[in-house]
Amino acid sequence: MVFKHPETKELEYSRQRGPVYGEAGAPVRWENTLAPWLEDEGFTRGCNEPAVFYHEENDVLAGTFVDDLIYDAEEDGIKWAETAIEDRFDCKGTEWLEPNMEPLDYLGMELLLSTTRIHLSMESYILQTVALLQLDDLCKNYVYPHVPMSGPIDPDSPELPSHMVKLFLQGSGCLGWLVETGRPDVCQAHSRISQKQARPTAAAWEALKHVFHYLYGARRWCLSCPTHSEDKDLFSMPWLQSQDSESVWEFYVDSDFAGNTDPDVKRKSQIGIIALQNVFPVFWSSKVSSVAFADSDIGEAHADVSSGAAEVYAAGNCTYDFLHLAHVAEEMNIVFPRPFKIQMDNTAAEKFALGTAFKSKLKHIDCRQEWVRMLRDRKVCTPVHVDTKVNLADFFTKILPRGDFERLRSMIMYEMPSQHNL
Numbered sequence: 001m002v003f004k005h006p007e008t009k010e011l012e013y014s015r016q017r018g019p020v021y022g023e024a025g026a027p028v029r030w031e032n033t034l035a036p037w038l039e040d041e042g043f044t045r046g047c048n049e050p051a052v053f054y055h056e057e058n059d060v061l062a063g064t065f066v067d068d069l070i071y072d073a074e075e076d077g078i079k080w081a082e083t084a085i086e087d088r089f090d091c092k093g094t095e096w097l098e099p100n101m102e103p104l105d106y107l108g109m110e111l112l113l114s115t116t117r118i119h120l121s122m123e124s125y126i127l128q129t130v131a132l133l134q135l136d137d138l139c140k141n142y143v144y145p146h147v148p149m150s151g152p153i154d155p156d157s158p159e160l161p162s163h164m165v166k167l168f169l170q171g172s173g174c175l176g177w178l179v180e181t182g183r184p185d186v187c188q189a190h191s192r193i194s195q196k197q198a199r200p201t202a203a204a205w206e207a208l209k210h211v212f213h214y215l216y217g218a219r220r221w222c223l224s225c226p227t228h229s230e231d232k233d234l235f236s237m238p239w240l241q242s243q244d245s246e247s248v249w250e251f252y253v254d255s256d257f258a259g260n261t262d263p264d265v266k267r268k269s270q271i272g273i274i275a276l277q278n279v280f281p282v283f284w285s286s287k288v289s290s291v292a293f294a295d296s297d298i299g300e301a302h303a304d305v306s307s308g309a310a311e312v313y314a315a316g317n318c319t320y321d322f323l324h325l326a327h328v329a330e331e332m333n334i335v336f337p338r339p340f341k342i343q344m345d346n347t348a349a350e351k352f353a354l355g356t357a358f359k360s361k362l363k364h365i366d367c368r369q370e371w372v373r374m375l376r377d378r379k380v381c382t383p384v385h386v387d388t389k390v391n392l393a394d395f396f397t398k399i400l401p402r403g404d405f406e407r408l409r410s411m412i413m414y415e416m417p418s419q420h421n422l
Contacts (some may be wrong), residue, residue: 030067041084046331048324055081061332071105076179085328108225109181112416113227115183119416121222122182124216129174133167135212144217145210146402149189157203168200171208183224184274185409186211188286188396191270195288224414225280249336250276250344253387254393255314272396273318274412275325277334283325283410286396301421315344315383319375339379343386345394 001014035053039045043053043062053062060073060081068251069085070077071094082094095104097118103110108125108314113120130139162169189211191249196204256270274284322340329336375381388394395408 022049027066028104034067037088038064044046044331048327048331052328052332054331056333059333065107068107098396107181108177115227117224117226117414119222119224119414120182121220121416122178122224123219125174125178127213129171129178130212130216132174133171133209133212135209135216138209138213140218143332145214147400147405148186148211148214149192149207149399150210151399153192153201153207154203157201160200160202160205164205165200168205168208169197169210172197175208175211177218178188183221184223184281184284185218185221185413186215187284188270188272188398188406191286191288191396208273220416221264221409221413222398222416223412225278226414249340249342250279250392251318251340251381252391252393252396253314253318254345254391255395269313270397271314271317272393273314273321274392274396275322276392276412283321284396285321315342318342319381322381339375339382341384341392342381343384343393345386345391 001016002011004010005012019029021277034049035045038053038142041055042057043060043304046052046054050063053064054060055062055077058073058077058080061076062081063070063072071081073081078094078096085091090117097104097111097113098114099113101113103112103121105111105124108122110119110121110124112121172190175186175190176194179187180239189207193204193207193211251273252275253271253273268288270286272284272286275282319342322342326336326338326340389407390411392408393410394400394410395405400408
């Protein structure tokens with residue numbers, strides 16, 4: 001090992017005789033140690049999600065992140081897994097998620113359980129990130145933004161000074177972790193801000209600060225669902241009638257037709273998708289269309305002159321993510337509906353997918369978009385029309401006014417009472 005002495009600035013050399021916490025080689029070492037051991041104990045490793053292991057005989061689901069494990073099973077199954085791993089590894093005792101106890105921290109996610117609900121909160125992580133980005137003074141201003149993004153990022157803004165670039169990238173990375181874990185409400189904002197990572201600008205930095213100011217004020221919002229399934233009016237939601245009563249899934253897709261005026265985006269549409277299981281969001285995404293295009297000679301994804309075409313592209317792209325989710329769920333022994341219903345609010349895209357329009361302005365769409373029809377014919381998925389006001393994917397496609405943003409946020413997130421008073 002070689003490092004620079006913090007005072008003398010001279011290089012010093014030493015030999016490493018054991019592992020150092022957090023070193024770059026740790027994930028590989030655990031991959032070569034923990035994963036084979038779990039398989040030897042009878043766990044089946046997921047092919048579509050290699051971090052997931054399922055033991056069929058004891059009905060134990062184990063999720064891994066390097067050397068951090070989380071179990072989902074009945075008490076007897078967890079005790080069996082606990083005994084097995086403690087016989088092999090020198091590890092900390094198992095922490096149990098129990099009602100009305102202090103939250104458990106797993107990779108920055110705080111898990112809380114009450115007698116009626118389970119919560120996934122990112123409050124502590126938000127507070128730590130605000131301190132890291134030196135935004136404490138800004139966030140002490142109690143006039144918090146009501147939305148994470150109030151307008152587009154100025155494309156003519158000057159580049160960020162070099163000494164601020166690292167801080168911007170750190171903040172963007174932390175925002176990405178929040179999006180990937182428990183804060184879908186900032187997903188669309190992160191998509192726009194991260195487009196500036198190659199050349200950070202002053203306006204992008206201000207947008208990032210605005211997001212964290214919003215997060216600080218909205219830090220009590222979390223993902224949550226009832227511990228027991230509530231009764232559902234299946235007559236008002238006929239597409240749910242054929243699904244397993246203990247595992248109700250919902251899938252939404254939407255596309256904002258060329259709404260982002262940033263020159264770097266070239267008027268490509270923003271695609272938003274979300275999947276929920278038992279009203280709990282389990283997957284969401286907001287990204288610029290980058291897969292489907294009208295003709296191979298064009299060579300890249302492009303803006304279209306039709307909102308219907310943009311919606312068709314979105315429907316085609318979202319099936320890739322939902323199919324992957326289906327494979328992961330099946331590896332975790334979670335019931336997944338077939339066919340699954342993709343809810344969309346564009347009539348032209350719906351009719352194209354159903355093949356019920358004899359005359360269409362969507363003739364220019366490449367045959368590769370027939371992918372959606374093939375999935376429909378094989379009873380893998382089918383489109384369902386939903387009103388725009390309840391299309392949850394709209395949350396991920398555009399900068400929304402306060403009223404629409406708060407209405408949709410309340411449909412997929414939950415505001416915890418103060419002081420974890422559940």
